[in-house]
Amino acid sequence: MSVASVHAEQVSSPVGIIAGGGVMPFAVADSLAARGIAPVLLALRGVCDPARLGRFRHHWISVGEIGRATKLLRSEGCRDLVFIGTLGRPALSDIRLDWTTLRVLPQVWASFRGGDDHLLSGVGRIFEREGFRMVGIKDVAPDLLAPEGCLTRAVPDADASADIALAREVLTALSPFDIGQAVVVIDRHVVGVEDIEGTDGLLARIASLRQQGRIRAREGRGVLVKAPKRGQDLRFDLPTIGPRTVEGVAKAKLAGIAVVAGNALLAEPQAMIERAAAAGLFVAGVSA
Numbered sequence: 001m002s003v004a005s006v007h008a009e010q011v012s013s014p015v016g017i018i019a020g021g022g023v024m025p026f027a028v029a030d031s032l033a034a035r036g037i038a039p040v041l042l043a044l045r046g047v048c049d050p051a052r053l054g055r056f057r058h059h060w061i062s063v064g065e066i067g068r069a070t071k072l073l074r075s076e077g078c079r080d081l082v083f084i085g086t087l088g089r090p091a092l093s094d095i096r097l098d099w100t101t102l103r104v105l106p107q108v109w110a111s112f113r114g115g116d117d118h119l120l121s122g123v124g125r126i127f128e129r130e131g132f133r134m135v136g137i138k139d140v141a142p143d144l145l146a147p148e149g150c151l152t153r154a155v156p157d158a159d160a161s162a163d164i165a166l167a168r169e170v171l172t173a174l175s176p177f178d179i180g181q182a183v184v185v186i187d188r189h190v191v192g193v194e195d196i197e198g199t200d201g202l203l204a205r206i207a208s209l210r211q212q213g214r215i216r217a218r219e220g221r222g223v224l225v226k227a228p229k230r231g232q233d234l235r236f237d238l239p240t241i242g243p244r245t246v247e248g249v250a251k252a253k254l255a256g257i258a259v260v261a262g263n264a265l266l267a268e269p270q271a272m273i274e275r276a277a278a279a280g281l282f283v284a285g286v287s288a
Helices: 024-034 066-075 099-103 105-112 116-129 158-177 198-211 243-251 269-279
Strands: 015-019 039-044 057-061 080-084 182-186 189-193 223-226 256-260 282-286
Touching: 015 024, 024 039, 024 080, 039 066, 057 066, 066 116, 080 116, 158 182, 158 189, 158 223, 158 256, 158 282, 182 198, 189 198, 198 223, 198 243, 223 243, 243 256, 243 269, 269 282
Parallel strands: 015 039, 015 080, 039 057, 223 256, 256 282
Antiparallel strands: 182 189, 182 223
């Protein structure tokens, strides 16, 4: 699949948004609307928040309804398409297959045989063969990306900086296995790697290990680091942090959060920064 960069000014209106869970689909839609580009949301049933959806032009679809999605996008005049929002990997038994999906079933099946990046890239290729152009957040809503530098008054000290450096090495080494996008390092010890449980689950596990006395480092040390996998198609599944991430880091009694600037999304950044400040945590964007 081509991954040629699309400049924001080249994005055509309207833009189709395949909308999963969480706040990010609506943040992207607001960002587009602010620039005079009409968003059209294709909301995934059982995942996308119906309460927030009413502000935008939208249609409901089920996972697996590729044919219905393409018909709706064409009827709305959408050429450019972005995937955004949380979505747990669905069981094959939960997917509603329409005729278009049945026609490309071998490709759908192949996409499931791998990690999340492999799955999303595979589905993206199917839409591109249907004549759509897959774009990323950098193309449609660059204002939602983490900037370089500290977003908080608290900053990483020398120990936290060393932990961040080690965490990035770990994530780079794990990239070929398409496991996860987050790791927790405390005093140069890797104490947790994100897996199918997601970042919230990882942080809850670290908090539990502290309560059990399995982690003996004093409170307020250690970092959560999130970064895309090396070689990842950056149009899909960028690491995301937000207020819930800050709450999880506070409960895990870490010092802060670091993400790769320009390659991570900020959900509800103002609320996130306020909660980080209240907890005495740092949130930093580090250079790629």
